[in-house]
Amino acid sequence: MIRKNQRFLTQLYVLTDFAFIQIAFLLAWWLKFESGWIEHTPPLPVETYFFWSLVYGFVSVFLGTMMLLYSPKRKKRFADEMVKIIQVHFTSLVVLLSLMFFFKQVDISRDYLAIYMVANLILILLYRYFLKMSLKHFRKKGYNKQFVLIIGAGSLGRRFHDNLRQYPELGYEIIGFLDDNPELGSIESSRYKPVLGAVDQLEEILKDKMIDEVVLALPLDAHARYSKIISICEKIGVRTLIIPDFFDYLPARPYFDNFAGMPMINVRDIPLDLSGNRLAKRLFDIVFSLVAICITSPVLLAVAIGVKLTSQGPILFKQERVGLNRRSFQMYKFRSMKVLPEGTMDTGWTTENDPRRTKFGVFLRKTSLDELPQFFNVLAGHMSVVGPRPERPYYVEQFREEVPKYMVKHHVRPGITGWAQTNGLRGDTSIEERINHDIFYIENWSILFDIKIIFKTVVNGFVNKNAY
Template sequence: MIRKNQRFLTQLYILTDFVFIQLAFILAWWLKFESGLIPYEQPLPIEIYAFWSVVYGVISILVGILASFYSPKRRKRFADEVLKIIQVHFTSLVILLSLMFFVKQVHISRYYLAIYICLNLLFIMLYRYFLKRSLKQLRRKGYNKQFVLIIGAGSLGRKFHDNLRLYPELGYEIIGFLDDNQEWDDAEEGRYSPILGTVNQLEAILESKLVDEVVLALPLDAHSRYAKIIACCEKAGVRTLIIPDFFDYLPARPYFDNFAGMPLINVRDIPLDLAGNRLVKRAFDIVFSIAAIIITLPVMLFVVVGIKLTSPGPVIFKQERMGLNRRIFQMYKFRSMKVLPEGTVDTGWTTENDPRRTRFGAFIRKTSIDELPQFFNVLAGHMSVVGPRPERPYFVEQFREEVPKYMVKHHVRPGITGWAQTHGLRGDTSIEERIQHDIFYIENWSMLLDIKIILRTIIHGFVNKNAY
């Protein structure tokens, strides 16, 4: 049975979206035409603006319905919702402008429209965020629950049971398992939900108990039973979810593709494979790097003078690193060490109290100031502001054999800072942990995550106790 509260939430979202769109209209009108903050010519009557605001509200809701914007969001991240909000309202704006042009309504203030759209996005993002937080708190307290039945009490089912209990804010309650062979021992009896019967008793269980979702956690050799189980769930109006027995090989958010008319699971879904996402990230990198270079120019001039006064040799140190698609590039840094004799190959790690460092070099390494020239790498397209840190080819060849999934990091541009670095994984720290964080970043990339990483880098400071 499908829970009525989900339909109520969908209706609430639609109604509240429409209300906030009209509130945005009222505030945008006041700011543009009543506040005196913005110069304006004689506006059209407010009734015309109100009419088009109602039209926009209807358009955005229809676009949202077509884009599955009002589908259940219990399991979705807020970052995904923000992207969907932007997509829906951008599409709605294009439709509105096309419609206004068609009926020759061309005298609506452009400043008003800009304010109106910005307020729409702001209001809807804010109320969605606080509503999502409130619903999570209510679910923690036992309200708005959905009830789950797990078919399969083997290792797969037990792992899903344990994982789901780590997220009480999702509001799921496991009513039990169905399994043909498994029985709980004394230790498992208190740890897991009860086994309610065998798989053949599914129809009776669905009729006698309140079940919202059935999760299939069966081994691959039970594949032949899936059709009957799914048909039984659909007859009862219950959603069916399948955990593949090979889930350990899949990313956190698997992507289903279509190839030669057959559905396929993409083992490594990377958001930055999409051209639109790459374009947005690249535009942000260019703008941010130019701003960073301008802001830090006095610091860079100070470092240039410091290096020249304290150590003979070039100011910029260039080193080969492996980047996007395993391409080699020259990464720039301010030189912090003594110049190596000609012909010497550097294949060692920098250690604490490394005798190769200059006194001034130790300072700029500790404060990460030596990394500033990498903004020029970003402008050249070798790097991104945020991404996995690049490594020397010598060490890449070593780590690719020793660290599982190490080479996945080369599916995206390397960065000046990254998810691993904001968790303290810099310098002499675990390569395995760094790769786990890098893969999380690659699979879960969004502009909001990039901004979060940049803010954490700034707030937590640039001093690194592991930087020698």
């Protein structure tokens, strides 16, 4: 019954999103072409605009389904839902523009498109926020409640009990505990719900009380009992959730995954593991890099001439770096140092007053202009515009032993700039702090986060006081 209700709600969300997209079309059309507030040339037929609005609606609903926008939301924060909505509609806009370009539909008004996209986001975010707040209000009042039974009255069960009570807007009410330890029956107080009986009484209690979800908070040595407990819950028609007893030892926010048809716990939640997110980031990287190369082409030419005129050797410097999934690649930079003698390995940090630097190279490194060729690495797929900075294999081998979680950074493509760099962690700074910032970025990635980092990079300037 619960699953049928969830399917119904999912379908309702899909239809409502699609309807609001068409309402946004009507609003954008009226504002641009009917209101008289904006000057315009005679438009294409309204049927043309309506057709592309329908296309956009189907694309956004499809991508929303692929990116799990319509998954159950009772346990999720609205902030997470908002980020997901923006990601879906940004990606849908890229797809729409690509289709319009492919079908040579280039006469659509740019003003209309801008109004249409803003209206889409505002309308959908407003209705979703209103719905979320309304449901929270009614749940606090006692409507639409879900009743929970906790199996295990030990520290893990009590911790879950305390956590859940901090979120009354979720609409969950704890009925009580089941536990075989008679001493834990003494936890009955105003703070905790009562221990209703032993674990073997589960079937009897499920038949006697209205319970929607059973949460298993048993120690690992009770693992053998899980099969019987789950079977009883399935027989009665109650959902079962398991809190792993090794919860405190997991290194990050875990989530359940599926691998080769087997359920398992993934210890690190990485948004870029989702194909929709990877596609959105890759499209963003390609578009941003092409624009950046076009805008900076005069600077690229000037720097290339400057390198050539001020020192002997090639204009570009190639260096092996470790990237996505620990694969090595050649990273490009404008050469800022003297050419090393043949056979010499470059394994040293650049230091202040380093004699290997050229005079023009000092300027390039201070202003980060030597990094501009890395936009070509982005186009080649070796790097991203935003991500953890890549390091040389020599140092990767060294840091992987010395710095906890150092290798986590290689779960995503390295970047030209990153969260660590925008917080001043560039050049001769703490590796541990950099890794903490890199992991935070990896676990909290979004297109908006990338844009924020790029904005901070531009606002903070490209001058690096730690670069020698």
